[in-house]
Amino acid sequence: MKTYRKQNTPNSKGLQKFTESESIINIVLSLDKITPEDIKRFTTEQRNNLSEAIQNHFNQLRGEERDIFYEKIEAIMVDDTKNQMWEQNHINIMWAITSHIKENGRMPTKTEIASKTELSRQTVHKHLTDYKNSSYYSEFQAQFHIMQSKVMTTVFQHAINGDMKAAKLYLECIGALKNTSSGNNQNNVSNNTLIQNQNNFIQIGGTILNQEIIKQMSPEQLGTIEGILKTIEVKEAEKDKQV
Incomplete structure (x- = not known):
């Protein structure tokens, strides 16, 4: 009587291979801490499967459970994942x-932040x-610096459309109009208005006010302009209060 050996089909081999891979991954995940040594013989497919299992x-996890699991896998995490x-x-x-500030009108406590984010209080x-000592801090600050030109462009657009409050702010930002705390400055301007060298101007109706014109003005004329700007600023503040 002939006997026949049962042949493994491609599908059964693939299933067996998948089961073995899954078993290996589960063993690694059961460790207290996973190190690069534990996965150094992993194939690319096994590494991808492990990464997916870890992510899922x-x-x-929430709160402290997430912290505990993070400590388990931290040694095998790539920098890009940590950054994300x-x-x-x-x-x-x-x-x-x-x-929290919008809802309660005050800064939240760390416990309240943890509760809202589902992070641990320790995290x-x-x-x-x-944060301030991290490399990310300088990166975020750089993003704000990039946006400065956008803000100044918006202020300038309001200024040339007749918004004198925006015009005053723009002149102060570029250094063409600056109030100093002391009465001493190089131009001996008694009204504490300091004119600096900037190639900028504003136009009100048909009148152009640029750096050269400002430099030629007397202290009395500069004082008059500053007084007008301050008056407008007060009126704008009163409007804001009424709104």
Whole structure:
């Protein structure tokens, strides 16, 4: 009587391989801490599967449980993933602070931020404490510096459309009009108006006010302009209060 050996079909081999890979990943995930040594023999496919399993599990965790799991996997995380997690935490914390201020009219406590973001209080505390000394701080500051030109353009547009409050702000920002606390300046201007060298101008109706014209003005004329601007500023403030 002939006996036949059962042949493994391609599908059964693939299933067996997948099961073995899944088993290996589960063993690694059961470790207290995962190190690069634990996954150094992983294939590219196994690394991808492990990464997906970690991401799925991490997203389900909240608070201190997330911190504990993060400590487990931190050694095998690439810098890009760490950066993304930091940025996401930062966005959530900023949102929590902004929302709480709008809702309650005060700054939230760390506990309140943790509750709103579902992060642990320890993570919130560490993020707020380390933020200014982190490399991300300078990156965020650079983003604000980039937007300065956009803000100045908007102010300038309002100024040339007749908004004298915007015109005063624009002149002060570019250094063409600056109030100093002391009465001493190089031009001996008694009304504390300092004129600096800037190639900018504003136009009101058919009149152009530029750097050269400002320099030729007497202290009395400069005082008159400043008085007008201050009067407009007061009126604008009163309007804002009424609104």
